[in-house]
Amino acid sequence: MAEVEIPSYFLCPISLQMMRDPVTLPTGITYDRESIERWVFSGEHRSCPVTKQQLPPSFDLTPNHTLRRLIQAWCIANASSGVDRIPTPRPPIDDTQISKLLEDASSSHTQLSICLRKLGEAVSESEANRRCVKASPAVEFLVSIIAADVADGVCDEAVGILHSLKIGDERLIRIVESSEGGFIDSMFMILQRSSFLTRAPAICLLSSIVAAVSPARLLCVEAVHIQEVISVLSDRISNQATKSALRVLIGLSPWGRNRVKAVKAGGVPALIKLLLEEADRRICELGLVALDKLCGCADGRAELVCHAAGIAVVSDKVLTVSAAASATAVKVLRKVCVMSATPAVLQEMLQSGAVAKLCLLLQVDCRAREKEMATEILRLHSMVWRKSNCSPVFLALKSLHR
Incomplete structure (x- = not known):
C-alpha cells in the first residue's frame, strides 16, 4: 500500500484517507461519510469544510456511486501491490428496521441479545445510524431493560448503547422523572456489579444523569453506591471513566448527607492518591474540586489533615x-x-x-x-x-x- 500513490480525488478532504463511502454535500464537495457526519452532526460545525459555505438546517448526504466504483476498480487493479478492496457500504438503518429489531427482541431472551448486538453495531457504524436510533423508541426500550435489571450481561450492553447515543439533558430528565428516580438506582446497581471494562460506559452515563437531574433526586444516594463511584477512581479504568467518576462525586457531594457518606467511604484518601499519581491537567482540576467539596464537612477536613x-x-x-x-x-x-x-x-x-x-x-x-x-x-x-x-x-x- 505504501508503494502505490493514491489518486488525490480518492482522498477525503477531512481525514486525507481513501474514502470508503463517498457522499456529496449540497455544495458539491465529496467526503467520506464517516468524516463528514462527524464534522457536521457533532454540533460544532454547520458549514462545508472546503467551501466554508453554510449548510441548510436540513439536507441529505448523496452517495457518490460513480466515485465509489472508481475507487473499487482502482483497488482491484492494484491488488497485487497489497491494496485491499473497500467493502460495499451498507445503507443507513431506518425506522422500519429499528421497529423490526425491537419487535423481535420481545420474543425471547436469545432474540433480545441478538437485537442489542445488531443495535450496537448499527450505532457504532455511522453518525447517521446513531441519530436515527437516538430519535426512535429504542431509547425507551434500552431504559426499560436497565430498569428491569435483566441479567446475563444484557443490562451492560444496553448501558453501553445508551451511553454511545449521547442522550440530551432534557430527555434524560424525562427518563428519570418517569421512573420516579428508579432509573438512577438501577444505574448504581449496574455499576456495582458490572465487570471491570463495562463499568466505564456505566459511570459515563451516570455522570450525564447526575449533571442533568434536579438535586431532589440526589438527596438520598446510598453509601454503598457512593463507595462504587470512589472505587472507579481507584481502579483507574480510563481517563474518561476517572473524569466521569469525579463529576459524579462532585455532583452528589453538595446534597443531603452524601458528602459525609463519601468521606466515610474513603473518598479523601482516594482523591489524595489520585492527585499524587495523576498528571492529566483536567483530572487534577476535577480531583481538587471534589476534595474541596468533601472538605466542606469536618470529617473531610480531618481526613485531609491526618x-x-x-x-x-x-x-x-x-x-x-x-x-x-x-x-x-x-x-x-x-x-x-x-x-x-x-x-x-x-x-x-x-x-x-x-x-x-x-x-x-x-x-x-x-x-x-x-x-x-x-x-x-x-x-x-x-x-x-x-x-x-x-x-x-x-x-x-x-x-x-x-
Whole structure:
C-alpha cells in the first residue's frame, strides 16, 4: 500500500484517507461519510469544510456511486501491490428496521441479545445510524431493560448503547422523572456489579444523569453506591471513566448527607492518591474540586489533615497545574486554616511548603480572589509562621503588617 500513490480525488478532504463511502454535500464537495457526519452532526460545525459555505438546517448526504466504483476498480487493479478492496457500504438503518429489531427482541431472551448486538453495531457504524436510533423508541426500550435489571450481561450492553447515543439533558430528565428516580438506582446497581471494562460506559452515563437531574433526586444516594463511584477512581479504568467518576462525586457531594457518606467511604484518601499519581491537567482540576467539596464537612477536613500527604499534595498543585487548580487548592487550604487549624496542622503547612506557596502567590500575576484568600490565610496565622527560619516566608509575612 505504501508503494502505490493514491489518486488525490480518492482522498477525503477531512481525514486525507481513501474514502470508503463517498457522499456529496449540497455544495458539491465529496467526503467520506464517516468524516463528514462527524464534522457536521457533532454540533460544532454547520458549514462545508472546503467551501466554508453554510449548510441548510436540513439536507441529505448523496452517495457518490460513480466515485465509489472508481475507487473499487482502482483497488482491484492494484491488488497485487497489497491494496485491499473497500467493502460495499451498507445503507443507513431506518425506522422500519429499528421497529423490526425491537419487535423481535420481545420474543425471547436469545432474540433480545441478538437485537442489542445488531443495535450496537448499527450505532457504532455511522453518525447517521446513531441519530436515527437516538430519535426512535429504542431509547425507551434500552431504559426499560436497565430498569428491569435483566441479567446475563444484557443490562451492560444496553448501558453501553445508551451511553454511545449521547442522550440530551432534557430527555434524560424525562427518563428519570418517569421512573420516579428508579432509573438512577438501577444505574448504581449496574455499576456495582458490572465487570471491570463495562463499568466505564456505566459511570459515563451516570455522570450525564447526575449533571442533568434536579438535586431532589440526589438527596438520598446510598453509601454503598457512593463507595462504587470512589472505587472507579481507584481502579483507574480510563481517563474518561476517572473524569466521569469525579463529576459524579462532585455532583452528589453538595446534597443531603452524601458528602459525609463519601468521606466515610474513603473518598479523601482516594482523591489524595489520585492527585499524587495523576498528571492529566483536567483530572487534577476535577480531583481538587471534589476534595474541596468533601472538605466542606469536618470529617473531610480531618481526613485531609491526618493524611501524611494531604496538605503537601494540595499545596503542590498551587501554581503548577493551571489557574483553576491553583484557585481550588487555595480554597481547600483556606477551609483547613479557618476551621481545622491546630498547631500540628500549621506546622505541617510550613514544612510541606504550603505557606511558601501562598507567599509566592502574592508575588505572581493571578486573579484577585486567590490573592485575597492567600492574604487572609497568611494574616490569620502570621504570628505562628513568622517564627519560621525561612527568610522569604518571614519577609512576606512581615510585609502583610505594614
